[in-house]
Amino acid sequence: MHFILKPLIKNGLMLFYILLSILAFTFTFRQKVYHKSVLDKTTTQISGNVDERMSNITHYIGLKDENRKLQLENSRLLKEVEMLKGEIKELDTISGSIRNLEFHQTYSFIPVEIINNSIMKTHNLMTINKGSRQGIEKGMGVISSNGVIGYVLNTTPNYSRVMSTLNGDAKITAQIRNNQYFGTLSWDGKDPRFTQLHEIPKYVEVSVGDTIETDGKSAVVPGGIMIGTVYSADINDITGELDIQVKLSEDFGRLRYGKVVLNLEKKEILEVEKLDSIINHAQP
Numbered sequence: 455m456h457f458i459l460k461p462l463i464k465n466g467l468m469l470f471y472i473l474l475s476i477l478a479f480t481f482t483f484r485q486k487v488y489h490k491s492v493l494d495k496t497t498t499q500i501s502g503n504v505d506e507r508m509s510n511i512t513h514y515i516g517l518k519d520e521n522r523k524l525q526l527e528n529s530r531l532l533k534e535v536e537m538l539k540g541e542i543k544e545l546d547t548i549s550g551s552i553r554n555l556e557f558h559q560t561y562s563f564i565p566v567e568i569i570n571n572s573i574m575k576t577h578n579l580m581t582i583n584k585g586s587r588q589g590i591e592k593g594m595g596v597i598s599s600n601g602v603i604g605y606v607l608n609t610t611p612n613y614s615r616v617m618s619t620l621n622g623d624a625k626i627t628a629q630i631r632n633n634q635y636f637g638t639l640s641w642d643g644k645d646p647r648f649t650q651l652h653e654i655p656k657y658v659e660v661s662v663g664d665t666i667e668t669d670g671k672s673a674v675v676p677g678g679i680m681i682g683t684v685y686s687a688d689i690n691d692i693t694g695e696l697d698i699q700v701k702l703s704e705d706f707g708r709l710r711y712g713k714v715v716l717n718l719e720k721k722e723i724l725e726v727e728k729l730d731s732i733i734n735h736a737q738p
Contacts, residue, residue, distance in 0.1 A: 537711075561676055563713040564588055566596070571618070573646040573706045578618040580604060584714065585612045595675035595715040600704040602626060602668060602679055603712055614714075619681075620646050620706055628681055628700075629669035630660060636669040639681065639700065646706055648685060651698040658696065660687040666700050673717050 570581035584590050586609045594606045596616050604616040604624065617624050620641050628651055629636035637653035651666060664684040670677020682700040690697045 560718045562716045562718060563597075564590060564716060566614075566712050566714055568709050568712060569613075571706070571709055573618075573620055576622050576643045578620040578646075578706075579607070580616040580618055580709070582614050582616055582712065582714070583612070585609045585614050587611045589716060590614050590714050593674065595672075596712050597675060597679055597715060598704055598709065598712045601681045601702065602675060603704060603706070603709065605674065606714065618706065619649060619702070619704075626681070627669050627672055628666050630654070630658070630684075631665040631667050632661075633658060634669075636671070637698075639666070647702060649682065649700050649702060651700050652693075652695065654696040654698060656689045656694055656696050660684055660696060660698060662686065666698075673719075675715050 564584055566582040566584045568580050569583050572578045572580075580596075580603070582590075582596070590606060590609055592606055592608055595602065596604045596606065602619060604618045604621070607615045607617045609615075619626065619639075622641060622643050624641065626639040627636060628639040630651075635654055635658045637651050639649055639651050641649045654660070662684050666681045666683065668675050668677050668679040668681065680703050682702040682704075685699040685701040687696050687698045689695070
């Protein structure tokens with residue numbers, strides 16, 4: 455019996471040690487697995503939070519870029535709307551101004567952009583971005599939504615030079631709307647806001663604020679196109695006529711767009727007027 459127990463006691467300690475080692479290994483392994491699991495979970499959470507933050511930042515930057523693009527697009531669209539409003543205003547003004555029915559004149563209009571302009575010289579000129587290829591000819595009138603701005607002086611295929619109303623050589627026939635008295639409008643080369651109407655008899659009643667417009671007796675521009683309003687009227691001691699200071703309805707310093715006037719019956723009108731000289735020469 456003692457012979458049997460002695461090996462068991464001796465080896466029991468060894469078995470107990472082995473058992474403890476197995477338990478310690480198992481516990482350590484499980485702890486490592488647990489810690490690894492916790493670490494993996496924590497890392498995943500942190501990584502997820504970082505990815506989410508980065509995604510939010512990227513989205514925010516993308517929104518800023520998108521907002522900037524939308525702002526630029528809105529700005530461009532607003533400019534286009536303003537241009538369209540200006541063109542509609544011009545068309546409405548022109549349509550309402552063509553009242554020259556007694557001469558049975560038919561007009562069409564070529565929209566142009568004023569790419570060069572001067573107002574402080576004695577003989578001011580403009581350059582427009584249309585020429586002979588677009589049907590523009592020397593002598594045609596040029597108007598804006600606010601009034602007469604000049605006459606075509608010469609052309610190239612794609613551009614034209616315009617004699618401004620603010621040119622000492624420009625002469626425009628104009629009338630006082632209230633009483634239909636007409637005279638010649640010219641510029642004295644001083645103030646670009648004003649021009650002068652001459653050849654109006656001194657007995658004509660004129661009031662400050664009266665409208666001055668084209669009289670329609672020219673084949674160049676229709677009658678009833680606004681030019682300006684009476685600013686002052688004085689009798690000229692030399693001529694005995696009225697010198698009328700006209701405040702222009704158009705601000706020439708801000709001109710950007712206009713329309714060239716095409717009289718579709720101008721050729722026929724000029725031909726019939728030439729008959730006057732033929733008849734006069736034929737008379738004894």
